[in-house]
Amino acid sequence: MVNDFKDSNYWAVILGGSTGLGLATARKLAKHGMNLCLVHRTRKTDLPDVSRAFSELEAKGILLKHYNLDATNPEKRTSVIDALTDALGEAGKVRALVHSIAKGNLKPIVSTELRPLQHDDFVLTIDAMAISLYDWTKALFAADLFSSDARVISFTSEGSQKAWANYAAVSAAKAALEAISRSIALELAPFGIRANCIMAGVTDTASLRLIPGADALLNHSLQRNPFSRLTTPDDVANVAYLLCKDEAAWINGTVIPVNGGEHLQ
Numbered sequence: 001m002v003n004d005f006k007d008s009n010y011w012a013v014i015l016g017g018s019t020g021l022g023l024a025t026a027r028k029l030a031k032h033g034m035n036l037c038l039v040h041r042t043r044k045t046d047l048p049d050v051s052r053a054f055s056e057l058e059a060k061g062i063l064l065k066h067y068n069l070d071a072t073n074p075e076k077r078t079s080v081i082d083a084l085t086d087a088l089g090e091a092g093k094v095r096a097l098v099h100s101i102a103k104g105n106l107k108p109i110v111s112t113e114l115r116p117l118q119h120d121d122f123v124l125t126i127d128a129m130a131i132s133l134y135d136w137t138k139a140l141f142a143a144d145l146f147s148s149d150a151r152v153i154s155f156t157s158e159g160s161q162k163a164w165a166n167y168a169a170v171s172a173a174k175a176a177l178e179a180i181s182r183s184i185a186l187e188l189a190p191f192g193i194r195a196n197c198i199m200a201g202v203t204d205t206a207s208l209r210l211i212p213g214a215d216a217l218l219n220h221s222l223q224r225n226p227f228s229r230l231t232t233p234d235d236v237a238n239v240a241y242l243l244c245k246d247e248a249a250w251i252n253g254t255v256i257p258v259n260g261g262e263h264l265q
Contacts, residue, residue, distance in 0.1 A: 004245060005095070006032075007033070008095075009091045009093065010033075010093060010094075011063075011092055011095065012026070012034050012037070012095060013096070013098070013136070013140065015099050016039070016099070018038065018053070018068075021233050023233070024233030025236070025241070026057060028237040028240065029237075033061075034096070035064070036057060036062060036066075037064075037065045037066070037080070037094075038065070040066065040067070040068055040071075071132060071136070077139055081140065081143050085143055093146065093147035094140055095147045097137060097146075097151070098153045098154075098240060099154035099177075100155050101129055101132055104125035105169045105170075106166045106169075106170065107169070108165065125170055125172070125173045133181065137193075147192070148192045149192050149194075150194070151193075151196070151248070152188075152196075153195075154181055154195075154198070155197070156174045157199060158199065158201075160174035181197045181253070182195070186253065194248075196253070197254070197256070199258065199259070200235075200236045202217055203231045204218060204230055205233065218230065225260050226261040226264065231259050231260065236258050
């Protein structure tokens with residue numbers, strides 16, 4: 001097996017690294033020798049499963065730091081970066097920042113049965129799922145932790161361009177995420193930082209199951225997909241890994257569909 005990052009002293013900082021796309025990406029990068037700093041928000045009841053997953057990552061021979069806290073909290077972010085600075089020492093550098101935060105409100109605009117979407121719902125969702133990408137990128141940059149050829153990767157969805165019921169706040173956040181990623185790609189390129197979004201196809205994750213009408217969305221995606229299957233977290237993680245490789249250095253400022261052609265029809 002090719003071990004691209006072994007002995008490189010490269011680290012990936014993954015926001016939302018305990019489940020779903022974030023954990024799948026952590027597994028893929030660890031398999032290829034990338035050290036990991038995982039920031040996650042895990043409930044006490046789920047900690048045993050997460051602990052087992054993290055033990056499996058360490059068994060691959062990489063260095064692992066993990067922090068169960070709110071990644072959108074400025075003080076917590078500072079504490080993680082301070083700890084990471086000590087862990088990296090003089091030789092270590094952050095090769096990849098992977099943004100996989102799923103913290104938003106899924107509410108209807110108008111409803112007589114449910115509490116409809118409010119202004120504050122937009123603020124919370126856009127801050128957590130979009131602006132936090134900027135906050136973490138800027139903080140890692142200010143701490144001089146990025147490598148000379150770093151990658152900023154975030155996960156978006158077709159919902160950034162299409163209207164789905166109950167998805168208005170997340171849709172706005174995903175559109176903002178893509179815009180922020182493009183600006184990072186433009187303005188930080190002189191410092192060796194590339195930024196790209198992966199537009200994952202409909203993936204059966206815990207986050208997707210929170211969307212009202214998720215089953216209908218899954219079935220519709222199966223019908224649209226040329227391969228007649230859903231996107232998996234591993235499909236997405238494979239592309240995140242490819243973006244971290246040296247050969248992907250000239251990919252910058254893009255939104256890459258990873259859905260087997262689901263977007264074609």
